[in-house]
Amino acid sequence: MTIAGDPVTRPLTVLARASWSAASDDRPPSLPGFTASPFAPIIAHVADLCLREHHKEPPAPPERAESTAMVLVSQLGDMATEAAVVESVDKATRASPLLFFQSVPSAVLGVVSARWNLGGAVITISPAGDPLTEAMDLAQLLIEDGSATDVLLVLIELAAREGLSDHAEALLVSGGEPA
Amino acid sequence: MNTVDGPGRASRAVAVTGMAVTTGYGHGVDALRQGIWSGEPAFVPVTRFDTSRYAVGVAAESPGAVDLDSELIALTAEALAQAGLSESERADAPLVMARHADPAVSRLPREEQESRPISETARWLSRELGLGGAGRTYINACVAASTAIAEAAALISSGRNDRVVVAGGHLVDAESFTTFNAGKALAKDGRLRPFSSGRKGLLLGDGVGAVVLEAVDSRPDMRPLARLSGWGMAGDAHHVCQPHPQGLGTARAITRALDRAGLGPADLDYVNAHGTGTPYNDSAETAALHLAFGEHAERIPVSSTKSMHGHALQAAGLVEFVICVLALQQGSLPVNSGYLGPDPDCRLDLVLDSPRQVEARHVLSLNAAFGGANTALVVSAA
Numbered sequence: 311m312t313i314a315g316d317p318v319t320r321p322l323t324v325l326a327r328a329s330w331s332a333a334s335d336d337r338p339p340s341l342p343g344f345t346a347s348p349f350a351p352i353i354a355h356v357a358d359l360c361l362r363e364h365h366k367e368p369p370a371p372p373e374r375a376e377s378t379a380m381v382l383v384s385q386l387g388d389m390a391t392e393a394a395v396v397e398s399v400d401k402a403t404r405a406s407p408l409l410f411f412q413s414v415p416s417a418v419l420g421v422v423s424a425r426w427n428l429g430g431a432v433i434t435i436s437p438a439g440d441p442l443t444e445a446m447d448l449a450q451l452l453i454e455d456g457s458a459t460d461v462l463l464v465l466i467e468l469a470a471r472e473g474l475s476d477h478a479e480a481l482l483v484s485g486g487e488p489a
Numbered sequence: 490m491n492t493v494d495g496p497g498r499a500s501r502a503v504a505v506t507g508m509a510v511t512t513g514y515g516h517g518v519d520a521l522r523q524g525i526w527s528g529e530p531a532f533v534p535v536t537r538f539d540t541s542r543y544a545v546g547v548a549a550e551s552p553g554a555v556d557l558d559s560e561l562i563a564l565t566a567e568a569l570a571q572a573g574l575s576e577s578e579r580a581d582a583p584l585v586m587a588r589h590a591d592p593a594v595s596r597l598p599r600e601e602q603e604s605r606p607i608s609e610t611a612r613w614l615s616r617e618l619g620l621g622g623a624g625r626t627y628i629n630a631c632v633a634a635s636t637a638i639a640e641a642a643a644l645i646s647s648g649r650n651d652r653v654v655v656a657g658g659h660l661v662d663a664e665s666f667t668t669f670n671a672g673k674a675l676a677k678d679g680r681l682r683p684f685s686s687g688r689k690g691l692l693l694g695d696g697v698g699a700v701v702l703e704a705v706d707s708r709p710d711m712r713p714l715a716r717l718s719g720w721g722m723a724g725d726a727h728h729v730c731q732p733h734p735q736g737l738g739t740a741r742a743i744t745r746a747l748d749r750a751g752l753g754p755a756d757l758d759y760v761n762a763h764g765t766g767t768p769y770n771d772s773a774e775t776a777a778l779h780l781a782f783g784e785h786a787e788r789i790p791v792s793s794t795k796s797m798h799g800h801a802l803q804a805a806g807l808v809e810f811v812i813c814v815l816a817l818q819q820g821s822l823p824v825n826s827g828y829l830g831p832d833p834d835c836r837l838d839l840v841l842d843s844p845r846q847v848e849a850r851h852v853l854s855l856n857a858a859f860g861g862a863n864t865a866l867v868v869s870a871a
Contacts, residue, residue, distance in 0.1 A: 407671045407672055416630060418860070429741060431862070432860045
């Protein structure tokens with residue numbers, strides 16, 4: 311499968327794709343060291359599903375792993391962790407030490423990269439436009455720029471209101487030919 | 490100016506043509522220059538909120554009432570004015586941002602938060618200043634600004650854009666104090682002592698700023714302040730919050746940045762280190778410098794200016810990038826303040842006691858973040 315990016319550049323090849331939704335899927339496995347928010351467990355789970363589809367078992371092969379970048383994409387970020395921090399401030403209660411680590415939305419990428427030995431750039435963005443389009447555009451730039459050969463994209467949004475569900479999607483893309 | 494960058498990849502050289510910043514020393518590049526080259530840290534008792542429940546009550550808080558949006562728009566306008574961009578050139582330049590989620594949004598009713606994405610600031614800023622639209626907003630903590638700068642460089646180098654504006658900001662607030670206090674990361678002795686024996690941790694600092702990056706020779710009346718000649722990003726593949734003890738990710742980022750710049754360690758005149766003053770970071774960063782530089786590791790001058798302006802988190806890379814440009818312009822390297830004595834795990838040529846007079850040609854700015862993210866930017870004399 312290919313998805314066209316900028317018309318002057320080569321299209322990206324989607325090597326693997328996985329998705330997860332609270333509306334239809336089982337809860338992701340809990341993630342030791344993270345609390346108060348489903349953000350990190352969902353990311354670790356959907357990234358794992360995607361990487362297993364292509365690489366089968368961790369770690370990724372060394373010839374691909376070192377130049378595999380990770381891009382986490384979220385418009386609102388980890389609203390649950392932010393809410394926990396703000397509550398601690400407003401109520402003057404002691405914050406969990408775990409909130410220190412996970413207040414950084416990209417912290418969970420340390421779990422994914424350690425498990426799969428991915429040594430490329432570790433990036434987290436809030437896109438101004440369509441998340442998938444922005445994610446693919448950034449992946450294409452990283453690959454064309456020589457900053458990565460493969461890019462793991464993880465798109466996640468926590469439910470912002472009643473009627474919505476937490477959901478995430480992961481894609482492993484490459485500038486090369488389909489493997 | 491075009492160069493060949495790796496097999497078959499033509500790239501355009503990147504110039505820095507405008508920059509503006511607010512730090513604990515106050516508003517403006519001149520305030521930062523005077524403060525940093527005085528060697529006096531900007532740490533003061535925090536007055537912005539009650540710190541009585543935290544282990545530490547000081548930070549590099551800028552004087553007076555400071556509002557992030559007001560500073561962002563004022564500083565970005567200043568950087569654009571320094572670059573001398575026309576209305577049409579501004580309209581051609583996208584804005585890439587670095588910031589954290591706004592705590593004020595978290596206090597809104599849940600149903601209202603959906604319409605307030607983190608990228609909202611970039612959209613507003615671009616619209617108000619007549620720029621070419623909002624690009625991506627980087628939220629990857631302490632490498633957010635440096636990654637945004639690297640993306641801007643890639644956009645220009647690849648020919649996608651002739652110019653890109655990068656803006657970012659972090660103001661010391663109760664939310665960051667709460668999380669850093671919970672993580673026992675703040676220096677209880679009230680000093681940030683990078684690479685020093687007896688270092689206790691970090692201190693936070695204000696940082697808001699903007700830089701204008703352009704393709705060299707993309708317009709006739711350009712006045713470059715410096716060149717961004719290399720950038721590299723890499724992951725540690727190690728841990729959620731601890732750096733790789735051998736500095737593997739940082740070393741890879743350095744090597745990638747130097748390769749892109751067409752330079753070797755012997756060409757570097759200074760390293761502005763991430764240097765947070767935490768035991769873990771500074772020893773891992775030292776290991777990375779030894780891994781990347783080999784026999785040159787103990788002869789390249791190093792300092793972490795966080796020892797004076799504090800850790801500006803999402804804006805750290807922007808503040809330290811500006812300091813690198815100033816070091817090239819000044820012919821002088823800023824000090825690594827707060828030093829008590831040598832740590833055997835931090836064998837480096839630290840700039841101690843007073844600024845060192847060096848007519849630097851190429852300097853390196855390093856940053857690292859939770860998740861194992863590392864960035865390296867090579868800044869070269871114009």
